[in-house]
Amino acid sequence: MTSLNTYFEVLKWASSFLEERNLEPTLAEYLILERKEWTKTDLLLNLKKEVPQEELTSFESDLNQIARHVPVQYLIGSCEFYGRRFLVNEHTLIPRPETEELVELILKENLNESKQIVDIGVGTGAISLSLKRERPNWHVMGFDISKEALEVARENAKKLKQEVTFLESDVLSGYHLSKKIDILVSNPPYISIDEWEEMDISVRENEPKEALFAEDNGLAIYKKIAKEARDYLAVDGKIYLEIGYLQGKAVAAIFQASFPEKEVQVIKDMNGQDRIIKVI
Numbered sequence: 001m002t003s004l005n006t007y008f009e010v011l012k013w014a015s016s017f018l019e020e021r022n023l024e025p026t027l028a029e030y031l032i033l034e035r036k037e038w039t040k041t042d043l044l045l046n047l048k049k050e051v052p053q054e055e056l057t058s059f060e061s062d063l064n065q066i067a068r069h070v071p072v073q074y075l076i077g078s079c080e081f082y083g084r085r086f087l088v089n090e091h092t093l094i095p096r097p098e099t100e101e102l103v104e105l106i107l108k109e110n111l112n113e114s115k116q117i118v119d120i121g122v123g124t125g126a127i128s129l130s131l132k133r134e135r136p137n138w139h140v141m142g143f144d145i146s147k148e149a150l151e152v153a154r155e156n157a158k159k160l161k162q163e164v165t166f167l168e169s170d171v172l173s174g175y176h177l178s179k180k181i182d183i184l185v186s187n188p189p190y191i192s193i194d195e196w197e198e199m200d201i202s203v204r205e206n207e208p209k210e211a212l213f214a215e216d217n218g219l220a221i222y223k224k225i226a227k228e229a230r231d232y233l234a235v236d237g238k239i240y241l242e243i244g245y246l247q248g249k250a251v252a253a254i255f256q257a258s259f260p261e262k263e264v265q266v267i268k269d270m271n272g273q274d275r276i277i278k279v280i
Contacts, residue, residue: 007032008047010056014063021067031062034076069202082130086156091148093207095126098269099187102242102276103130105267106185110238112137116179118232119143120171120186120225125153125164127185132162138183143169146210171221172228180234187242188221189214218244222251226258233259239279248274255279 014028033043035058051059062075073079073094078087081095082103088094103126112135119128122142132140142164144150153166167174175181191212203212214220222241229239239259243251248266255277256264262279269275 005050006048007043007051010051010059011043011047014059017063018066023066027066027072028063031059031066031072031075034072035059035062069205071202071206074206081124081126084130084133084160086124086126086129087152087159088124089148089152090206091146091208092123092152093212095124098275099127099242101269102185102187102240103127105276105278106131106183106240107134110135110183115139115182116177116234117141117183117185118172118175118181120169120184121188121221122153122166123149123187125156125166127187128153128164128166129156129160129162131185132164133160141165141167141175143167143171143174145170146208149208171224172232175232180237181229181232182234182237184225184229184233184237184239185241186221186225188225190218190221190242190244190247192218217250218247219250219254222247222254226254230258239277241277241279243275243277245269245273245275248277251277 011028011032015025018027019025029043032038033040036042038046065075066072071094073088074090077089078085079094082100086095115138117131117138117140119140119142122128122144125142128140128142132138142153144153144166145168147168150166150168157164157166169175189210189212191214216223233239239255241251252264252266259279265278265280266274267276267278
């Protein structure tokens with residue numbers, strides 16, 4: 001990279017570097033924008049400017065890590081979710097666009113009146129904090145079994161100035177309030193161990209396995225939620241769950257058995273795949 005001087009030249013080289021390794025070439029532009037805190041307009045205005053040597057060295061180090069399948073979000077230390085920036089690290093999953101659809105559905109169907117919300121498996125706190133930001137009258141609690149993930153969620157709560165209670169809990173074991181839950185939401189581990197080889201290598205090698213995989217063909221946590229929620233959900237309470245695209249029928253059957261008096265729906269995502277279970 002020593003012969004590269006301008007941002008244009010660096011970007012062109014970096015895109016080719018990634019493409020030659022069967023990686024997404026647009027990651028090069030994303031990395032520059034994130035590291036410089038630039039917009040695309042800023043980049044266009046600076047394309048002919050010389051890149052400082054220290055910046056070149058750092059950029060090359062980032063690219064080498066991406067080539068080793070480290071997710072760019074972990075390098076940056078944050079990512080965008082529902083219009084806000086969340087801290088992420090190796091102890092948390094990287095929030096996905098499909099989960100934004102889960103948040104959007106909950107907000108669309110529930111008004112800003114006082115409600116008790118519980119989020120199981122919070123990770124970065126993206127779901128909990130997004131809901132609280134949009135519905136300030138809701139009382140939101142988030143549970144996770146990972147102390148490290150909870151630390152990240154609490155940091156995000158401070159950063160976003162949102163009052164959400166994050167507690168260590170295995171599903172609902174930490175819920176001790178007498179008030180029943182109005183909305184239970186979860187994006188739990190749902191990938192079967194058998195699917196290990198099918199996963200993207202960057203996810204497989206870097207994101208926390210305890211937040212990805214579940215026993216019983218990926219259904220174990222759903223069964224635990226369905227069983228425990230019987231004791232805590234309000235009579236007119238609702239449940240919203242993210243699922244794997246092949247799990248619609250199986251997860252729907254689990255919750256219909258636990259809540260025979262309720263309607264269970266399977267909702268597709270923007271790509272037409274089964275993605276959300278709604279119990280109302």
